[in-house]
Amino acid sequence: MKRWLIVLNKIIETKKQEVANLVLPDPVQVEKVSFLEALANSNRMLSLIAEVKKASPSKGLIQRNFNPVTIAKAYEAGKADALSVLTDEQYFMGHRAYLTEIKQNVNLPVLRKDFIIDELQVEESARIGADAILLIGEVLEPVHLKELYEQAGELGLDCLVEVHSAETLEQILRVLTPQIIGVNNRNLRTFETSITQTKDIAPLIPKDSLFVSESGIYEYKDLTYVKEAGAKAVLVGESLMKQDNQQAAIGNLFGETSHAH
Ligand SMILES: O=C(O)c1ccccc1NCC(=O)[C@H](O)[C@H](O)COP(=O)(O)O
Numbered sequence: 001m002k003r004w005l006i007v008l009n010k011i012i013e014t015k016k017q018e019v020a021n022l023v024l025p026d027p028v029q030v031e032k033v034s035f036l037e038a039l040a041n042s043n044r045m046l047s048l049i050a051e052v053k054k055a056s057p058s059k060g061l062i063q064r065n066f067n068p069v070t071i072a073k074a075y076e077a078g079k080a081d082a083l084s085v086l087t088d089e090q091y092f093m094g095h096r097a098y099l100t101e102i103k104q105n106v107n108l109p110v111l112r113k114d115f116i117i118d119e120l121q122v123e124e125s126a127r128i129g130a131d132a133i134l135l136i137g138e139v140l141e142p143v144h145l146k147e148l149y150e151q152a153g154e155l156g157l158d159c160l161v162e163v164h165s166a167e168t169l170e171q172i173l174r175v176l177t178p179q180i181i182g183v184n185n186r187n188l189r190t191f192e193t194s195i196t197q198t199k200d201i202a203p204l205i206p207k208d209s210l211f212v213s214e215s216g217i218y219e220y221k222d223l224t225y226v227k228e229a230g231a232k233a234v235l236v237g238e239s240l241m242k243q244d245n246q247q248a249a250i251g252n253l254f255g256e257t258s259h260a261h
Pocket of ligand 1: 051053056057058059184186188191193214215216217235236237238239
């Protein structure tokens with residue numbers, strides 16, 4: 001079997017074990033901030049969800065000098081609209097404590113970026129202080145995704161419903177019209193990224209859903225490409241994380257510094 005297929009299957013197996021052993025933490029007291037509203041009201045050409053991500057299966061270690069709160073504050077100073085925080089420990093070197101610490105120190109809404117497969121993880125997300133969770137279409141059956149989506153709504157969490165393929169989106173739209181839909185330009189089975197995926201899927205995004213383009217965004221021309229394709233927001237991880245100064249990295253990406261694009 002190919003290495004990448006083994007990795008995705010392994011991640012999901014790990015999540016099943018984690019759920020089986022999950023002890024729910026006491027709820028933290030942090031102020032909820034609307035993820036959806038933040039994305040809908042950006043001052044930039046595209047709203048930015050800036051990702052706090054130390055490592056990934058496709059890139060290995062991305063940032064050696066990793067302090068989640070320092071990075072989140074730099075993103076806030078760079079006027080990101082929202083944050084995405086990896087909480088998976090085994091494959092992304094994240095931690096659920098990072099999300100809580102960030103919520104206690106930064107005023108931006110925070111998406112919990114993990115592989116949510118069970119109701120207990122949705123409850124856990126609310127308790128650790130997340131404002132939103134990721135639900136991955138390629139990982140969840142549509143009916144189960146809808147159940148998790150509704151549970152999240154009852155707990156005051158927004159959902160970023162992510163798809164890679166047109167087929168997955170069509171299946172989800174038969175049972176649910178998500179408020180926020182992300183097209184992941186990364187194929188989770190091959191790990192290859194191509195922003196043409198955003199353009200290919202764009203005609204299928206319902207007009208009332210907020211359209212996010214995720215992964216593989218490195219420079220200003222990528223922003224203009226996905227904007228022209230219809231995206232209203234971008235989720236960017238590696239290209240910001242691998243730089244030394246995350247505030248400046250946002251300015252560079254959006255062409256707000258003299259030497260950009
Ligand atoms: O990033 C990976 O290698 C990865 C592998 C398997 C499943 C998910 C993976 N990443 C999650 C994401 O999609 C990204 O963290 C996110 O969209 C940001 O992407 P990028 O800007 O390319 O870091």
